[in-house]
Amino acid sequence: MRVGRPEPHPLTGVYALDALTGPELDRFERHLPRCPACDHEVRDFHETAARLAVAVAATPPAPFRPRVLQAVSATRQDPPLTGGRAGRPPVARWLAVAAAAAAVVAAVALGIAASATQHQLNQAQAQIHSAAAVLTAPDARLTVRATTAGGTATVVSSRSRHAMIITTAGLPALGGGRVYEVWFMAPGRIREAGLLPQPAAGRTSPLLATGLAAGDRIGLSVEPAGGTRQPTTAPILELTVPA
């Protein structure tokens, strides 16, 4: 019974089953905190889904258990959230994210300034849209890290958007046509994530890379011109994507 409550939003079901994506997902996630009836229903649906999972329970192969327990003893736990609502990141972070957002828009806008075709305009628009989706994702996380070659990399990542944006400052200039290549790195599986643009005044404009999967780490290495399929040199940066 939900007496006196507004009818929950029709998207509660597809949301609870993770079947909602893109702008619709963004809209629904903004709506959810303001709709207690929706929140209640989504939680009920998660309980229901848990039963669907238990119904297909299967025993993993024997080596699985010791491997997991070994990994557990080697893994530090996240600190608990303290005070406030759901661990809102500090304001400074959001300012940095906003600055990164502005940089992406500016970079894309500059790139299409003159003599752009409609196709290029469409592409640029799609890129701005994807970048905005990463930057505004509820799980967007900002990481700033020094590389072992000097300089810093700034990464905004969103697991729910399977994407990240990387900019750098102060990386050593590369001679001989070499490039900085970005990688998504999972155990036993490294995928190309893109090449950093040529730096201007020591900074590279933001690179948007999609295809980020859970458990991926992000790497950066120096590679021959044009990039390679797999890293050929030791990464100068490896970072874990925050949850």
Next chain:
Amino acid sequence: MSGPDVTLRLAGQPAGEPGADLAELLRQAARGDESAFEAAYEQIARPVYGLVRRMVRDPAQAEEVAQEVLLEVWRTATRFDPSRGSAMAWVVTIAHRRAIDRIRASTAQAQREQRVGAFREAPPDSVADTVESRLDAERVRRCLGSLTSLQRESVTLAYYSGYTYPQVAALLGTALGTIKTRIRDGLIRMRDCLGVSR
């Protein structure tokens, strides 16, 4: 012979502390208690692996994802909030999202492999090997059977195959709006049939 870590267990015999409350185990694990996590593992590993295996299909990838999920449970046990739902729902939600991440990150391959007969095929290795999970499975099957076929197909395609709802609509040749409401109606019926409303 397998290594010394492997213990033999009779089917249906609960491991760890019998009947130990999962939420309580997670609370202890959150304080760094590895043996509490090990006891929690006995309750969650099979649902996590079974769900991920069913969604991802490739056994090697399924193991990888399931391991990521269990590590995430350990890592973020500090953030589990029992007032927001059951511990099993929390764990399974993580598992489902991680499996979706994996599926959608490799969409191109996944589309090629799954386009044909993703759900008409028999489910892989869903043999429930404990009495409890066989009963659970039976109840879920019965409740799924009480849905209309459109509700059932849209719920299972979205949940077990990890499709987005537009993909479900395309597979079933049904309008987007219809799928949204069928999935919600189906889940409401399942919720009521399983008696899980909180």
